[in-house]
Amino acid sequence: MSHAAPTNDSAGGYALSFNNLQVTFETAGPDVHAVKGLSLAVKPGEVVALVGESGSGKSVTSTAAMGLLPENANVSGVAKVGNVNVVGLEAGKMRKMRATDIAMVFQEPMTALNPVLTIERQLTEALELHGIAYGKEATARAVELLTLVGIPDPAKRIKQYPHQFSGGQRQRIVIAMAISCDPKVIIADEPTTALDVTVQAEILDLLRELKDRLNTGILLITHNMGVVADMADQVAVMFQGNLVETGTVEQVMLHPQHEYTQRLLSAVPKLSPVVIDANAAHAEQTASAGRELVLEAKDLVLEYDMRGTKFRAVQGVSFDVAKGEVLGIVGESGSGKSTVAKAVIGLLPVAEGTLSVQGHNLPKLSPREARKVRKSIGVIFQDPAASLNPRFPIGECITEPMVVHKEGTKASRIQRAMELLDAVKLPRSVVNRYPHELSGGQRQRVCIARALTMNPELLIADEPTSALDVSVQAVVLEMLQDLQRDFNFACLFVSHDLAVVDMLADYVVVMQSGRAVEQGKVKTVLHAPQHDYTRRLLAAAPVPDPHEQAVRREAWRTLNATR
Incomplete structure (x- = not known):
């Protein structure tokens, strides 16, 4: 197969190539053999997806190509960026290559951005460092990059700090930084993990467009099989440091040979296509009496204080969750879904309306009483590294x-x-x-x-599986279902993965720009959506079949074009 191991004489045609790459980490215990003789190549303008579970060696492979492995790593074999072998390359030369020859889009945008520097400073830094542009010219180029990656009002927002952007917008900024010096190859390490589906669809479109325009090779590291089907030309599957299967996206996704690949694909949560009689919605509202409410919000208004000016993040949202139920809140970055979770945990005051946990209205409680109530709330945050x-x-x-x-x-x-x-x-x-x-x-x-x-009565899960690969996600979701059965807690599940919400939640609230545009039973809302925005969200969710995904992508573009 042409793609496996590049021979030395043909390596000139590749943007990035690995030949028999071995990475071992020295630890206090036995050495950890993270990558075992990996050979793989990425051509200019091509997307090669490297998939596998956490700990399979995907990120170690990419970090080796960037020359960013820690001191305790022993690397042998060849990792070539263009024609330069970066294994053992001296630090100064490697530093020059970063951004100009090889750039990386990291998984967690908040940890990839410096929280104390403005976006302008962070974007112009690379341009000035590599002598591409200085001063006003660098700022103009930075604004241009933000426009390119779809950040609204870039000239004004460039003066802001990372925490003032939503997760999806931060990831766009990280992509802007990666392409700022026109690299030959971009390593995208889970670039859409923490993003909701419509933003993910836009970012994948963006990466595809940039790749075609700049003829950049992309090594896409992901565990999202829908993203693989959508983006990749070639797929390489890693398991415990070994490549177990490589081939075109059609071969690997539609006819997986290795049992591990088959297992990965079968673990992908799928949206079940069901159409329900629209009249069913009225019957279910009355049938749900006798629920033991744990969390209730009525006409909830939440605001952020931005240096004296109030920004309304959530406007007039009402919902409730009872014991043993899961309520999914879905929507795009910036729609206010995580803001609702923050208010329940007490990280944000309630501006108007009521928010009750077990009958106690949080805004009316003293700090000590509120703390008592919050003892019965468990929280799972989106980013495990930061929490x-x-x-x-x-x-x-x-x-x-x-x-x-x-x-x-x-x-x-x-x-x-x-x-x-x-x-x-x-x-x-x-x-x-x-x-x-x-x-x-x-x-x-x-x-x-x-x-x-603390054996919580209420579990707040803010994107708890967004950073996990599919088989781990499947296990974690199953585990959450088991745990809920055992502990019988109510769960507020904030997610952008509609398939996960479909699998896990009983009820769903679809949020857009701080308002609930559609809510009700999952069966009704996700399978027979009434609102145009919900339809668009559903169309944007990628599926792990390259042919079906191509059709869905077109449908998504059409829906967006008619907005």
């Missing part, structure tokens, strides 16, 4: 809520941590390891364990 204290071992991360609420003894806390590690299917041995020693999927399980520490 675990890097200086705490896993055991302490999990039992932190017990310490905060002064519960239990040291021994009983450790016992609780062990039980929860069992519940989230992690080996008990991780109790003394640190967050950076775990993969993203494992970290997220730790976050779920921590959320359950």
